[in-house]
Amino acid sequence: QVQLQESGPGLVKPSGTLSLTCAVSGGSISSSNWWSWVRQPPGKGLEWIGEIYHSGSTNYNPSLKSRVTISVDKSKNQFSLKLSSVTAADTAVYYCAKYSSSWYNAFDIWGQGTMVTVSS
Amino acid sequence: QSVLTQPPSVSGAPGQRVTISCTGSSSNIGAGYDVHWYQQLPGTAPKLLIYGNSNRPSGVPDRFSGSKSGTSASLAITGLQAEDEADYYCQSYDSSLWVFGGGTKLTVL
Numbered sequence: 398q399v400q401l402q403e404s405g406p407g408l409v410k411p412s413g414t415l416s417l418t419c420a421v422s423g424g425s426i427s428s429s430n431w432w433s434w435v436r437q438p439p440g441k442g443l444e445w446i447g448e449i450y451h452s453g454s455t456n457y458n459p460s461l462k463s464r465v466t467i468s469v470d471k472s473k474n475q476f477s478l479k480l481s482s483v484t485a486a487d488t489a490v491y492y493c494a495k496y497s498s499s500w501y502n503a504f505d506i507w508g509q510g511t512m513v514t515v516s517s
Numbered sequence: 518q519s520v521l522t523q524p525p526s527v528s529g530a531p532g533q534r535v536t537i538s539c540t541g542s543s544s545n546i547g548a549g550y551d552v553h554w555y556q557q558l559p560g561t562a563p564k565l566l567i568y569g570n571s572n573r574p575s576g577v578p579d580r581f582s583g584s585k586s587g588t589s590a591s592l593a594i595t596g597l598q599a600e601d602e603a604d605y606y607c608q609s610y611d612s613s614l615w616v617f618g619g620g621t622k623l624t625v626l
Contacts, residue, residue: 433615442519442606442617442618442619442620443555443563443606443608443617443620444617445614445615445616445617448615456613456614458614459613459614492562492563500565500568500569500574501551501553501568501569501570501572502551502610503551503553503565503568503569503608504553504555504563504565504608505565505568505574507562507563507564508562509561509562510562
């Protein structure tokens with residue numbers, strides 16, 4: 398059973414860059430899955446940020462595209478998120494998740510989430 | 518404003534049946550894209566509850582069921598239990614991005 402674990406700084410200064418990593422265990426990141434980032438501001442709903450395939454192919458939410466970069470490190474079996482020029486509006490719990498056609502492209506596995514606060 | 522519209526809250530007594538609606542449009546649900554449902558207990562990550570409109574992952578009780586028609590989808594929960602109290606989200610695809618409903622808080626009275 399694949400497991401996902403997010404890691405990274407819990408506090409980022411305004412105008413800085415948020416950097417998170419999602420470690421994949423129990424399976425290979427080179428399998429037929431898309432690897433995504435989803436965030437949830439405190440008390441609010443879920444927002445899809447973007448995704449990556451092991452080939453390096455990416456798709457991003459148009460509302461965040463200019464600030465987001467998602468990359469994959471196959472040697473470490475992990476993928477990463479970078480969000481630049483952050484503001485307080487980017488304060489949220491950040492989840493990594495995966496989906497595949499086997500699950501009709503539903504997010505079947507989620508990490509536990511990591512809280513990131515943007516504050517000086 | 519979410520692309521998929523859900524009621525902010527629903528409630529029901531133990532043993533009752535409740536439904537949660539997810540209303541979309543011709544660019545998402547109405548375009549034929551699948552709808553998925555997630556359950557989020559307080560302080561935890563979302564958990565896949567229904568995938569592909571009406572399929573249950575192993576381990577999800579058959580009290581939970583999903584359906585889709587036209588530009589809408591629904592999640593039904595029968596035999597309501599206290600442990601069902603959670604937030605529920607629908608999800609689909611629209612114009613090159615994955616979209617979620619705003620979420621529905623289920624209260625078990």
